[in-house]
Amino acid sequence: MSPYMSDKVVRPQHAGRIHGVAPHLDEDPALAPNGADPFTITTSTGFMPLQAPMYDLPAAFKAVSELANAMPVTKLDGTPGLLSTFELGPRIDNGALLNLTSEIDNLVTSDGKPDLPIITAVFRDYAFLASAYILEPCWQKYSTGLEGYGLGRQIMPACLAGPLVKTANLLGIHPFMAYAAAYSLYNFRYADPDVGTAEYDNLRLIRAFEHGLDPKSSEAGFILTHVDMVKHSSGLVDGSVQLLDAVATGDDSKVANAFELLLDTMHVIEESMETMWTNSRPKDYISYRTFIFGITNQSMFPDGVIYEGENDNKPMSFRGESGANDSIIPLLDSLLQIPMPSNPLTEILKDFRSYRPKPHREFLAAVRQEAEDVGVRSYCSRSVENAVSYLKLLDHVRSFRWRHWMFTREYIIRRSSHPTATGGSPIIRWLPNQLFAVMDLMDETWQGLSEKDREDAGTYVNTVMQNVKEQHGKLQTEVERWCAERAQ
Secondary structure, three states: OOOOOOOOOOOOHHHHHHHHHOOOOOOOHHHOOOOOOOOOOEOOOEOOOOOOOOOOOOHHHHHHHHHHHHOOOEOOOOOEOHHHOOOHHHHHHOOOOOOOHHHHHHOEOOOOOEOHHHHHHHHHHHHHHHHHHHHHHHHHHHHOOOOOOOOOOOEEOHHHHHHHHHHHHHHOOOOOOOHHHHHOOOOEEEOOOOOHHHOHHHEEEOOOOOOOOOOOOHHHHHHHHHHHHHOOOHHHHHHHHHHHHHHHHOOHHHHHHHHHHHHHHHHHHHHHHHOHHHHOOHHHHHHHHHHHOOOOOOOOOOOOEEEOOOHHHOOEOOOOOOHHHOOHHHHHHHHOOOOOOOOHHHHHHHHHHHHOOHHHHHHHHHHHHHHHHHOHHHHHOOOHHHHHHHHHHHHHHHHHHHHHHHHHHHHHHOOOOOOEOOOOOEOOOHHHHHHHHHHHHHHHHHHOOOHHHHHHOOHHHHHHHHHHHHHHHHHHHHHHHHHHHHOO
16 A cells, blocks of 8 residues: 655646545545545545544444444344344334434534544444345345345334435435445454554454354455455555556656556455455355345335435435445546446446445546546557556456456355346346446457557467457356346
8 A cells, every 4th residue: 555645745737636626635644634524535545434434423322323233133242133033123113213313413523514434433323224124124034035025114214314314415425325434444443453454354344234243254254355455445546646647748657657556456456356255155145135235126115215204205216235336446447448338237337426435436537537638548559568558457457347247146146036236236237238348448459459569468468368358258158148047
């Protein structure tokens, strides 16, 4: 990871758009303004929170903490929790939780501004309780061996809905379980604070649905592997800004340095990603997955969910938690100007943008626009050296997405007939849509080189392109087979 810097780095004037949305980009995160959004972007923290997530809620929310502690199928002390006997919903319906919406007004800094790290912690706990509440009937049906998920609870009581909506509005996110602000990136703590994120085994969950408070459980492994991957994202943030600067000034030596940082970072991220197979066993995923489904495009909520007292009591619908809401690959999609086909699957990809923290959304949009303005893709096609680096980074995007497809195939498709992913996308066709797009761009970039340039690219890149050709055919066959078997 990049070292913390106490002084701002002076970057070229053309990088102003990115600094406009990420004003603390080159600062020590410890010097960020009090109460700043925990997902403020810096080149030291990348897409991780500025500081370790807050664990304890303010005293006014003691009942929320107690209920969240009592909620999991297996609690931290190993004893059964409320979800083990399907008692969470009845407990809430019988008044175990007061409506604390007004207390959120008191979550402010010394100068009276919203204290967003505390607000994010409160949002996280309410998001876990809200998802568990509406999906508990589905969990009951699944865990008792019945077919399908049935219907979830169609009304979220005001004691959950009010605080969830208010905290979400303050954070600029949707009022539902979020990948960054709740489920993964603001849901870890350290066994030893001095070790921090340096060692995977030092990570623990704050909240879990099933057995995740046991750090060796598959639920914990699923979430914490994402944390372990994203802890390296500082190199992607820094490398992306460096590449945009270098392309804008036409400095090929700096272009090469930026690509080197980006490639080294993706190598480490993919090494971490590969540990998912051992940290989280495929046979276990379908079980705790029950609690991270969304409302959009899900049979459990055919008419949405009414958030009592909100939206004039009209049903609302949100996508569920999904690793697709991470910012690693969307950053590279934007930086490398990877074109996506114009179809409904790509529209889902665009919709996912709104499910990231506000600082992530703004940074990705700025990179996307800056890459278009300076012409990253076009610039990299002008020399074989830059084209090779461009292809190598594209290959990391392909490799990442291919592994994601394999996870989906082995953890979900082989084990469940439910047609949609937790985020509401078609479980078979959605990931291949993006994977085909990357492979097609790699082939187009490769074909754009002269025969001599392709020879000069070396054995490694030639082998990569042969692999792309073979993988494209293999993926097409797999998708067609799965769709035919399920009549999708």
